Amino acid sequence: MRIKLINPNTTQRMTESMGRCAREVASPGTEIVAVSPTMGPPSIEGYYDEAIASLGMLAEVEAGEREGFDGYVIACFGDPALYAARELARGPVIGIAEAAMHAASVIAPGFSVVTTLARTCGMAWHLAERYGMTRFCMNVRATDVAVLDLDVPGSAARSIIIDECRRALDEDGSDAIVLGCAGMAEFCHEVEDAIGAPVVEGVTAAVKWAEALIALKLHTSKRGDFARPLAKRYDGVLADYSPRDAAAHIHRK
Amino acid sequence: MRIKLINPNTTQRMTESMGRCAREVASPGTEIVAVSPTMGPPSIEGYYDEAIASLGMLAEVEAGEREGFDGYVIACFGDPALYAARELARGPVIGIAEAAMHAASVIAPGFSVVTTLARTCGMAWHLAERYGMTRFCMNVRATDVAVLDLDVPGSAARSIIIDECRRALDEDGSDAIVLGCAGMAEFCHEVEDAIGAPVVEGVTAAVKWAEALIALKLHTSKRGDFARPLAKRYDGVLADYSPRDAAAHIHRK
Amino acid sequence: MRIKLINPNTTQRMTESMGRCAREVASPGTEIVAVSPTMGPPSIEGYYDEAIASLGMLAEVEAGEREGFDGYVIACFGDPALYAARELARGPVIGIAEAAMHAASVIAPGFSVVTTLARTCGMAWHLAERYGMTRFCMNVRATDVAVLDLDVPGSAARSIIIDECRRALDEDGSDAIVLGCAGMAEFCHEVEDAIGAPVVEGVTAAVKWAEALIALKLHTSKRGDFARPLAKRYDGVLADYSPRDAAAHIHRK
Amino acid sequence: MRIKLINPNTTQRMTESMGRCAREVASPGTEIVAVSPTMGPPSIEGYYDEAIASLGMLAEVEAGEREGFDGYVIACFGDPALYAARELARGPVIGIAEAAMHAASVIAPGFSVVTTLARTCGMAWHLAERYGMTRFCMNVRATDVAVLDLDVPGSAARSIIIDECRRALDEDGSDAIVLGCAGMAEFCHEVEDAIGAPVVEGVTAAVKWAEALIALKLHTSKRGDFARPLAKRYDGVLADYSPRDAAAHIHRK
Amino acid sequence: MRIKLINPNTTQRMTESMGRCAREVASPGTEIVAVSPTMGPPSIEGYYDEAIASLGMLAEVEAGEREGFDGYVIACFGDPALYAARELARGPVIGIAEAAMHAASVIAPGFSVVTTLARTCGMAWHLAERYGMTRFCMNVRATDVAVLDLDVPGSAARSIIIDECRRALDEDGSDAIVLGCAGMAEFCHEVEDAIGAPVVEGVTAAVKWAEALIALKLHTSKRGDFARPLAKRYDGVLADYSPRDAAAHIHRK
Amino acid sequence: MRIKLINPNTTQRMTESMGRCAREVASPGTEIVAVSPTMGPPSIEGYYDEAIASLGMLAEVEAGEREGFDGYVIACFGDPALYAARELARGPVIGIAEAAMHAASVIAPGFSVVTTLARTCGMAWHLAERYGMTRFCMNVRATDVAVLDLDVPGSAARSIIIDECRRALDEDGSDAIVLGCAGMAEFCHEVEDAIGAPVVEGVTAAVKWAEALIALKLHTSKRGDFARPLAKRYDGVLADYSPRDAAAHIHRK
Known part of the structure; x- marks a missing residue:
């Protein structure tokens, strides 16, 4: 196919x-x-x-x-x-977003979305609603990392994201993470290893x-x-x- | 202004x-x-x-x-x-749509949207949800009149729309009508006179x-x-x- | 009229x-x-x-x-x-409340209501629900200012309200404020100038x-x-x- | 007590x-x-x-x-x-209404309210929402019997109500009835006997x-x-x- | 009976x-x-x-x-x-849970559930939804007391529960407590006396x-x-x- | 795997x-x-x-x-x-049910579930809610075919199911069908060919x-x-x- x-x-x-x-x-x-x-x-x-x-x-x-x-x-x-x-x-x-939210909803009672800029959080909430996923989406969290800084060599982007994912697990009552930007696809397993909870990435999902x-x-x-x-x-x-x-x-x- | x-x-x-x-x-x-x-x-x-x-x-x-x-x-x-x-x-x-739904929600306990093609009904429902108006929107009804046929001289568009508005009042538990296409703006008072209930049109609202x-x-x-x-x-x-x-x-x- | x-x-x-x-x-x-x-x-x-x-x-x-x-x-x-x-x-x-919430819902993705006594917060939430505005209403905040103290000369009411509005913007994910008491009508522009975000007041709306x-x-x-x-x-x-x-x-x- | x-x-x-x-x-x-x-x-x-x-x-x-x-x-x-x-x-x-809806929600997956005038149906829906009972309330049905005609000797009120209750069971997917007027309290068991399904009356509940x-x-x-x-x-x-x-x-x- | x-x-x-x-x-x-x-x-x-x-x-x-x-x-x-x-x-x-939530919803605008282990909080939320009680249930709080430790003589269970109930009233906007475990039935009045707000216990309710x-x-x-x-x-x-x-x-x- | x-x-x-x-x-x-x-x-x-x-x-x-x-x-x-x-x-x-509803929600704006006995319809609605799929699930329809009659040679089960699927498309505003019983897995393509709309079957999904x-x-x-x-x-x-x-x-x- x-x-x-x-x-x-x-x-x-x-x-x-x-x-x-x-x-x-x-x-x-x-x-x-x-x-x-x-x-x-x-x-x-x-x-x-x-x-x-x-x-x-x-x-x-x-x-x-x-x-x-x-x-x-x-x-x-x-x-x-x-x-x-x-x-x-x-x-x-x-x-x-649709595939990632579906997948996360099946492996955990609730997930947090960790995304880039604060101004896109509203979009993620709209999508959660459109797909019926608000009952699983415990929070949407911004990191204030710009999309194009995600893969700049030597940037702090990964550690910022990992820290935010940890906070999500601690504070949101979430048991899994959805990465909220296609540019984070390459980080997925690294983040999962760091935080010890399932991390769902949308491109692959x-x-x-x-x-x-x-x-x-x-x-x-x-x-x-x-x-x-x-x-x-x-x-x-x-x-x-x-x-x-x-x-x-x-x-x- | x-x-x-x-x-x-x-x-x-x-x-x-x-x-x-x-x-x-x-x-x-x-x-x-x-x-x-x-x-x-x-x-x-x-x-x-x-x-x-x-x-x-x-x-x-x-x-x-x-x-x-x-x-x-x-x-x-x-x-x-x-x-x-x-x-x-x-x-x-x-x-x-936003203004019309707000207005209708203030003058009646519930309204029906009467629109053109059936394939646009889903869009109207999405908007009702986005604006918090699902609790007022009792139904969205298509007339299968194409947008550009609305103002063709001699077309049956108006009488079809008036008939659908009447059905809405009878069957939906609605007490007001929202016209679901900007192309219907000129019909508003004509429809209201015909059906005897408030008709809200979005351009003017x-x-x-x-x-x-x-x-x-x-x-x-x-x-x-x-x-x-x-x-x-x-x-x-x-x-x-x-x-x-x-x-x-x-x-x- | x-x-x-x-x-x-x-x-x-x-x-x-x-x-x-x-x-x-x-x-x-x-x-x-x-x-x-x-x-x-x-x-x-x-x-x-x-x-x-x-x-x-x-x-x-x-x-x-x-x-x-x-x-x-x-x-x-x-x-x-x-x-x-x-x-x-x-x-x-x-x-x-109805007009203010409608207006705020059109100019911002979400608003907070800042009101007088804590015991009236539940009423504001009921109204938000009745008007379909819960999806826009991010929080209802009490200031514990009594209604009749609002316009007492020399009272701290205005500065208390302005502080609460600032906290609302910082903590609630809100981008606009709805003043939750008719007695606040005269403060509206003063509060808006102080906080730098739209403030909606119901009497005028x-x-x-x-x-x-x-x-x-x-x-x-x-x-x-x-x-x-x-x-x-x-x-x-x-x-x-x-x-x-x-x-x-x-x-x- | x-x-x-x-x-x-x-x-x-x-x-x-x-x-x-x-x-x-x-x-x-x-x-x-x-x-x-x-x-x-x-x-x-x-x-x-x-x-x-x-x-x-x-x-x-x-x-x-x-x-x-x-x-x-x-x-x-x-x-x-x-x-x-x-x-x-x-x-x-x-x-x-509160007690009757609670009781009905415990003995059946869903109930219909059968009430007097059509103009009071909206009130019953508001109450169902206020009490969290919309998920159990399958329909609210008017009989167009005026409140003070309910106990007029020889009136058709009882048979009209029984007929509407039967329709509710047949058409609404309801398995119990809530009588929507205090004036119906005396009919409760008569209606239940006639329709063969639980009938909840609010005064007694x-x-x-x-x-x-x-x-x-x-x-x-x-x-x-x-x-x-x-x-x-x-x-x-x-x-x-x-x-x-x-x-x-x-x-x- | x-x-x-x-x-x-x-x-x-x-x-x-x-x-x-x-x-x-x-x-x-x-x-x-x-x-x-x-x-x-x-x-x-x-x-x-x-x-x-x-x-x-x-x-x-x-x-x-x-x-x-x-x-x-x-x-x-x-x-x-x-x-x-x-x-x-x-x-x-x-x-x-059903009876306790119904009862609490009638005597207070909102309640918190105080329960045993964190892993059971999700169950309590599911029940609140099933019974239509999410609008009254302000929070579900775990104490991390195991069910069978509740009645161990000399255990700290009671004081832990009382402390959590106090936090619930302070932080959740709740005005009543629902005890979230049948094993807490014997504590009910003791907790109520300690916190000064209604405490609902499910077995008796x-x-x-x-x-x-x-x-x-x-x-x-x-x-x-x-x-x-x-x-x-x-x-x-x-x-x-x-x-x-x-x-x-x-x-x- | x-x-x-x-x-x-x-x-x-x-x-x-x-x-x-x-x-x-x-x-x-x-x-x-x-x-x-x-x-x-x-x-x-x-x-x-x-x-x-x-x-x-x-x-x-x-x-x-x-x-x-x-x-x-x-x-x-x-x-x-x-x-x-x-x-x-x-x-x-x-x-x-979970997989089938997810799949159907991705290929159509709304679906109907066609299942066996009427008494199981409530279960399907509960699941739709649990998975966030109520916004896509337009109806749940019973056929009154018993589970074990589904594959009895010569039974009318298939034609009854196909007829019900057709009614669902006509009456529910649905554009896809979810088959509501694992015993219907073998019918899936036959039904799809008969009705000319996507049919989702849960075992394979x-x-x-x-x-x-x-x-x-x-x-x-x-x-x-x-x-x-x-x-x-x-x-x-x-x-x-x-x-x-x-x-x-x-x-x-």
């Missing part, structure tokens, strides 16, 4: 790192293609970044449909434009969840809200984004 | 109609500027349309900040990218709500989630959308 | 102060008549005070219907007998909200729970409170 | 009937004193009726404190001014619940929201309702 | 102590039979203990049906297998609640989820637990 | 059928061992059946720990004693979900509620079920 892993920001070294993490957990028969748009925000740290990044991300999903992918992972912890992506895709589309759904032959339901966008002609410089008929795709394959 | 009314779709005759409705209810000292982007979907009938339309809508908010507007109305019932717009704006930003907040000197809080987007350089063809410092704006004025 | 602002307690100097605040924000064409009953509690600081004060407040609404008011503001943060008042009135009836609904020609729905009380004869000394037919009113005008 | 059963409406024959029902289920050592105010609405069929009736009901609680009652039952299904009554009383104060709390020596907590009203002097014709110190009561006994 | 009080653990001295507490509050005509299984865990301190203890507890209910009991109390704060017990019983079956329901002639509804288990033959060593027809029971009596 | 699939009922032909379905979707390196207890109910159709079946199911988990399994699937749609099983296991333990968690090296958190049961000696015929130290297990391996 072929899974397209879309990093909605433009920072290629993050995309490559995510691709490596994904391939480490993927099953033998799974091909992971990790991409990011060439346009848009280099990091997503608020609602505006997210709204603008959605354009490139959705273009990658639409391209993916022409390329015949079986499923998609949206690799930013805000799960930007997830429902729009589901309208485009035939196969499953998984957000990394979403890849396995997508694999599971594809193996189960489950597709995005095309009956209701996630039906293909109605075919219409968009105006001006966005004309290339006009949704075409699902039939057009099938014909093209 | 000056309020920018942004129709996120590109259909200029809808924008003009909304402008007319807005001006009818605006206070004497209020200037309404009704605009729509020149790029993007001509109508918004799903999550993908909404995600793509956000680009042009947000550009209008950012331009509005340079133009010195006191507040904004997002005139599409999905309230697209409302939080992203709040990050950009100093003054208040109101969604028409949001204009009055924005006026109220501006008169109260209430701005969007810039402390937390709605702080200005972090200044950063976006890549590629989206570089023009890069968020600049709030300071840059103030300087420019 | 004419709006009757009813202070449900008997303290006339509070009524006058509210009237002044209301007129400062009212639109040119709006007449504000601020009244309080001549009987009942001089301040409302619990459920019993509230229940007894409702009698005089409702008498003012019923009188207001005969006097031809277009709408009403109930100016006590417990929004006492709001639904009973809606049964009596044809126009909109707004509670100050409710006046603007009432103006908005009246301008939109929205009335209290008379179909269901808020229909006129059934005409019946009350016994004993309360006979004067007997509800009469709505028709009787219209005739009388 | 002595329990004061307060019918908040002025219809003495209802008070007497409730007293009879209460005495039938009371334990040997329990004295039931059933009273109703001499002023106010003869029946409670909306929020306004309820607000006005609270005055006389609260006077009976305050008198009861002087008379040394051990606990109180508020015998109207809207549980009017229950929290205000708790401020006044040292012993427990139980609403009949509240009496037994009050007995239980009194036997357990549980009093209304006087620490927080239900502390005695602050002593203050009320103005005008309501001066007699001024709350006095709890100490004053104890002294007087 | 005859009430069977079932301690689901095997520690006979706890059973006897509960029996004593129950008899102290029972009405004159009530016979309390306190039993515990001869097999299973000596204390219940987790989900596994609870699942295994359910076997003996359910056997006692089934035996109770043959013995003609009018109702049952499940005397472990986890209310283990409560719904299974309701399937077996004709009369009411009350859990001690459940006995009074059961008495109340029996006096009201209310049975477990046999229409839906709590109908007798379908008659079938269980395999192997559990064959003796095979559910028989309700009819079989009635015949046997 | 090795996954133990535990059918909590004793019907061996169901166990074999589940094993076949599981192996069809399992990854190449996964060994599925499908077992059922030799004691207990042949089918689980209520709370009592479930409570008794838990004994044999938990014995299989405890044995599985000695046998070195990496994870477990509890293959009954009531997910009986899931939390107790998590206390015993080091690896992940997945319930089939849980196997893939367990595989995913094991591949991610995620274990059940042993910090809090799911820590090993406290070591203690159970009494009487249940002594063999006494929980031993986790250390004992590790030693034994």
